[in-house]
Structures are given as structure tokens and as C-alpha cells.
Amino acid sequence: MSDANGKCIHLNQMLREFWGVSEQNVHEFDWVDTLHPEDRGAVVGVSSALKKRCSFELKARYLDTKGRYRMLDTRAHPRFSASGEFVGMIGANVDVTERDEAERARDLLVDELNHRVKNTLSIVQAIAHQTFRKNADPVEARHAFEGRLIALGQAHDLLTEKNWENASLGQLAEVTLDTKGANADLISITGPSVLLAPKQAVSIAMALHELCTNARKYGALSEDEGRVRLDWSKADDARAPLCIVWRESGGPPVSPPARRGFGSTLLERTLAHDLDGEVSVEFEPEGLLCRIALPLDSSVVGIRS
Template sequence: MHRLLRQLQAREAELALIHRIAGIGGVEVDLRDGFRNRRSPEYLIIHGLPPTAANETHEDWVARIHPEDRTRVESQFLDSLASTASDYSAEYRIIRPSDGRTRWVRVAAQIDRDTDGRPIRLIGAHFDVTDAKLAEQALRESEERFRTIANSAPIPMWVTKLDGDRSFVNQAYTEFFELNYEEALRLDWRARVHPEDAERILKAEQLRKLVPVSRDPPKNLFAVEIRILRTNGDWRWIKAVSQPRFDEHGEHVGFIGVALDITTAKQAEIELRSSEERFRLMVENAPVMIWMSDAAGKCVQLNQMLREFWGVSAQGVPEFDWSDTLHPEDRASVVSKVSCALNARSDFELKARYLDAKGRYRMLETRAHPRFSTSGEFMGMIGANVDVTERDEAEKARELLVDELNHRVKNTLSIVQAIAHQTFRNNADPIEARHAFEGRLIALGHAHDLLTHANWENASLAELAETTLDAKGTNANRISLAGPRVLLTPKQAVSIAMALHELCTNARKYGALSKDEGRVQVDWRRTSGAGAQLGIIWQEVGGPVVSPPARRGFGSTLLERTLAHDLDGEVTVKFDPEGLLCRIALPLDGAVAGLGD
């Protein structure tokens, strides 16, 4: 008997030790006699009761339960007693009398019953699960905060398990795809990826599998830019960023990701590339020489026209030094001006001579402007060169032409003055004098017209004779012209035009053209080589009998003074009875442009 008692005491000691180590509060309640109970020291500690606490009643236990749990827990306990169940479990809050703190208690108990099913004893274990409950509550609160924050985020977010199935998507995710929550969880997003971007997704996933899973954020982020088809048929560019997630034990359990809608940025990027390409094509094919330099003034880009001008290949631009092509006389001033503009970040304009690929110095006019980055950093210069060599030469030629024109105007006025003097001095009839004066001015004008068309370089003798004598108009059947192509200098053209006009006027008044059957033949010929001569023959036939004039008129004076004296020529006039014969001989030297056949 004593041995059995000692074994029982040993077993109870072992059970007490287990309870103490595990923190289990043991309780035994005699349900037959007023709920008499035995409570272990751990039970008293869990419930905040003193070690000397007396036997407690059912009401004492109920009073210790948190008011919000009291009715539920008591009803559950009493229902368990009233039933035939042998197990009882509960979880509730108590308010400990010792310190007034609220603690969570979990109860697991066995109800012994008699043969009639009446409860006679309850043996139970109480556990303080406050820390687990608080952790569970904190987890729920954390998850709730996560969901609240995630659903408030303006960008799609998702959480996946290790197998890739989504366990959570936020509201922005469902709105992006225009699906409800359950549909969004089941969505096969890969089927929505643009075909051109599918390969990029495949490479990203392969890379993610190759890279060891790391908890270090800089190393475990995976990002890819793709186009996704929304339910409404709209393609959107997104940047998807994901990283692995781990449980409390550090085990990799899945991924969490976000998607940024970068459509606007992508469209801007595409438009920027298109704009840059348009700018590049425009610059490359522009009919002016366009260049760009860095902040030090070194060329970083030359368009095709400028590369051809300097004979530089596209690959050779970085090594090319434009200043080496400057004319020695221009180099110092140009380099100084460009350097000042670079330092001041200001515009500049200049003109200088540069050696081109053909070994010629060409005058280029340059205008340049500073260029800056979006952050305001000075990047260098952009400018255009225009070859103004011909323009400058034309300007010089124009100045010479103006001087020449002034000279010719003065000469013309002198001729007009001489014509007026000769016409009105010896002609008593004012009407006749006016007609003669007008006719001589018209002849002078015809010569000037021909010279103007040829830029006052030369005039064709054939055209001059045809125009002055109206050989294809009124006198088409009465005056014939024959001779090789001869180009006259301006001075010769004016003088010969005046001479032909006077000969024609005299023929109409007194010679062959005064009669219907009269005719005039104008022939000319020339000799080539050194001392070349132009010979012009005026022959009248079919007119009245010709006799020498009684006095010298303007025509004779013109022939002798202008042709013979001013042009260093010879003029002979024969007054044959059959018709006037005039021979004109003029020297044709190298100053005569374009002698032809």
C-alpha cells in the first residue's frame, strides 16, 4: 500500500513538473457537490489568483471572464455539461484580479459522467495564449493594413505563391484589367502580353530562375517593360517589378509585385526618338552645312554637306579639327571669337575662309547658338555654315557693274547730247528735227536692249542690223542682210547701230528706199588671226540717180567721227549714180567676245 502511494505521489510530482515546465494550469472540478475544485499553482498564476486562494465557485469563475465574452463562454460551458459530450474546449479573455490585465485563455477539458450520463467531474488544462493571440491580432491588423494600403495604391499590385498562383491582387489591379477580384486572381496575364514582348518575358523568367533567391533588395528585384492588353482592347505599356517574399522562418514562399503604367512615358520616348530621327534626317540632308560641338568646341556631328565640304567621313568626325582648315589670315580671329562665345555660352556670327576637300579656300558665313541639356547643363554649340563665296563675288561684281553702269550712263548721256547738238544745230525745220532726234534715240535704245540682254558683254551684229533696220518688219522685202556671226563690244554696237540708222534714214529720204523698186544689201565679213578686221558693205540699188550732197550732214559726221575716229576704223562713201556705196572697216581685237562662224 505504501509502495503504491509512493508511486502515485511520484506520478503527481512528475505531472506537476510537466505542468510547471509547459505552463499548463491544471484544474479538477467535482461537479456533484457545488463545483468543488483543485487548481494547480500554474492555474492560479494564469488567472491572477493568490497562492492561498480558497475554493472558487462557478460564479467566481464567470465573474473573472471578460464582459464581452462572459455570456458566450458560460452558455457554451453549461451546454457542454447538459449534453452527452465528454470533451470541452473554449477560448476567451479573463481580467486577472491581481493586476487587472486582460489575458487570453484556452481551455481543453474532459467531462466524466456517471452511468446515467450526468456530469460528475471535469479535468482540464488552461493555457495562457495571450502572446499568440496578440501576434495573431497583430498579423490580422498587419494584413488589414497591407490590404488597405495596397487597395489605396494607384498602381496594380499582386502577391503570388511559390507556384505562381496569385493569392492577392489590389483594387487597382482589378480596375486595370476591368475584372472582379476572383476573375483577376485567375487571370492568365501571359495571354495578354503583346507578341513582340513575349520573348522579353521569357528571358526575364529564365534570368530569375538562374539568379539565386536573395533577401537583399538590390539583388532580388526583377523588372521588365511589356505591353499588356486590357479587357477594353487598349494596349498599355507597363513596367512590372517583382521580388521574392519569405515567411517568418526565412523560407521563400512566393513573390510580390507592382506594375507601373508607363504608356505616356513610352509614347513620349517613342515620339522623342521619332523627333530625333526627323531632326537627324533633316540635318543630314539639309542644303546648308550644319554642325554640333561639345562644350570645348570640338566637333561631335557634321551633316553630309559639311562632311563632303571638308572631305571627312562620319567615322572621322571625332578626330577632325575644323580650325586646321582656316585660312592662316583668319585663324587667330576666328578661334578667339569662338572661344569667347563658348566661355560666355552665347551666340556668335562670323565669316572666314576655309580650305575645302578640293584644295580651294571658300568663304563661309557661320551662325551658332549654345545648346543646353534639360537640366540646364551647357552641352556645346549648334550652328550652320553657308558658302557665300559666289555671293561675295557677285556682290563685288555688282559693285563693279554699278560703277560700269554709271560710266555707261554718262557715256550715253554724252551720246544723246551729241545727237541733240548735231540734230538741232543744222536743221531749221523743228518737226523734221524732232523726228530725226526720236529716230536716233530709238536706234540707240535698240542697241542698248541687245546689250542689256547680253549683260552688256556683247551684241550680235546680225541681230543689231535686223533690229535697227527693221529687216524682218517694214523693210523685210527691201533690205537684205548677209554675213557670218560676229559679236560686237558695247562701244562698237552703239556706234554701228547709229551708223546703220543714219544710212537707212538717208536711204528713205534720198536713196533707194525712197522708191518702191529700190533695194539695200548689207553684207559683212571678217578676217581672223592677228589684226582681224570686220568689213561692212552698204549697197543701194534701184533708187533715184545719186549725186554727192551739197553739204555735210549728221550722217557723214557720225560715220567719220564715231566709226573712223572713235573705233579706229575706216569709212569710205561713194555716191555712184546707180546707188550709194558705203564701206566700213573696223579692227576686231581680243576684246571682242565670242567671235563665231
């Protein structure tokens, strides 16, 4: 409660504890001194309400006795004596700090979700365009499209587990290539623990899926004796500290394809251009050899021993 000039004449126990004011010193307390410097404009609204003798609402940050700025939602109404004389204000302050923080976090999550959904739809659109444009057989195109969507979904699952902060390259390779399932004896993976940024994780998952699909259709995995080895390590080039090597062996003789497929486009455009990486594909007689060099995102922990 305040007097007609806005001076405090009563604070309940919770407010006294909030500001560290004793009951005897309430009349000496000035709440204006506790306002956050950026919220000093609130004083103008209170002064105007006092002059007009009307109700007011405001939200502002106040310094509490623990040295923290807390957001208080204030609603006050004028008080009048029995004779109609204005005698001051009476109101309540509600600490809405956590509520406001939760609302801001929610808004950020919604914005981030919208951004990710748009990105994902763009990826799906690109996959569909490349898949159905270059495949005359609709059945084959449908199977290829489904496989690519599954690879995309698996990468998203791993990222979701880490709140879309990063994804482990080892886990990504294991899930995408099914090295603990059907390909346990066919594909080996080795390398240090590496965390990838979301965009890198999605692109590399799609690339590994394409390499595995091509190996099963035309390369090493198309024959019983064929094998694939995937290794990654830290490169000497500071601009591209992550080096990924896909090596096939034991399959049929390899020769360059007559036309460029989705995999070639993905490797060259997405990994080389969008992720600022370097990609080389060599059609060696003993098997396909693909080298991928990528700079690691500085916002995530790159390589750990």
C-alpha cells in the same frame, strides 16, 4: 562647342560631315588647319575672345571634305558653369558661300548697270546735241531724234537678250533696217555670222540707221526703183577683219552734200576714231557707196562660217 582653350569638344552632325570628322575623333580635330591661308587672321580674333571670355563673330573660308573652300559665318558666346567658371564657347556656323557670291554678283551688276546708264546717257546727249544744233526745223529735228533713239533702243534690246555680251550683226542689220518689214523688197543683207561687242553693236546700229534715213530722204530709197544692198565679209587686213559695204543703186544722181550732217560725224568720229575703224564714203553717180572696216573684239567670237 569648345573647351576653355578653344579645343573642339562637340560638333553637330552637319559640321562633322562638312569637315569629314567622326564623332569619336572630334577632340582630336583642329579647325584652324582647315582655314584658307588668307583667312588665318581669324585665329587672332578667336584667341582674343577666349582670353576676354566674350562673344565674337567672324567670317572665314574653310576647306570642306570635298576639297572646296566654303565661307562660314560664325557667331559664338562664352559658356560658364553654375559656379561662374568659364568653360568654353558655344556657337553656330552658317554656310553663306552662295549668299556672298550672290551679293558680289549683285554689286557687279549694279556697277555695270551704272556704267551702261552713263554711257547711254552720253550717247543720247550727243545725239540730241547733233540733232538739234544742225536742224533749223524743230519738227524735222524731233522726228530725226526719235528715229535715232529707236535705233539705239533696238540695239540695246538685242544686247539685253545676250546679257550684254555680244550682238549678231545679221540681227542688228535686220532690225535696224526693217528688212523683214517695210524694207523687205528694198534692202538686201548678206554676210557670215558675226558677233559684235556691245560698243560696236550700238555704233554700227546708229550708223546703219543714219545711212537708211539719208537713203530715204536723198538717196536710192527716195525713188520707187531705188535699192540698197548691205554686205559684210572678212577682210584680208588682219587689223580690220570685218568689212561692211553699203551700196545704193537706182536712185537720183548723187553728189557730195553741201554740209556735214549727223551721219557723217557719226561715221567718222565713232566708227573711225572710237572703234579704231576705217570709213570711206563715195558719192558715185549710180548711188552712195560706204565702206566700213572694223577690228573685231577678241573677247567675243568674231566670224563663223
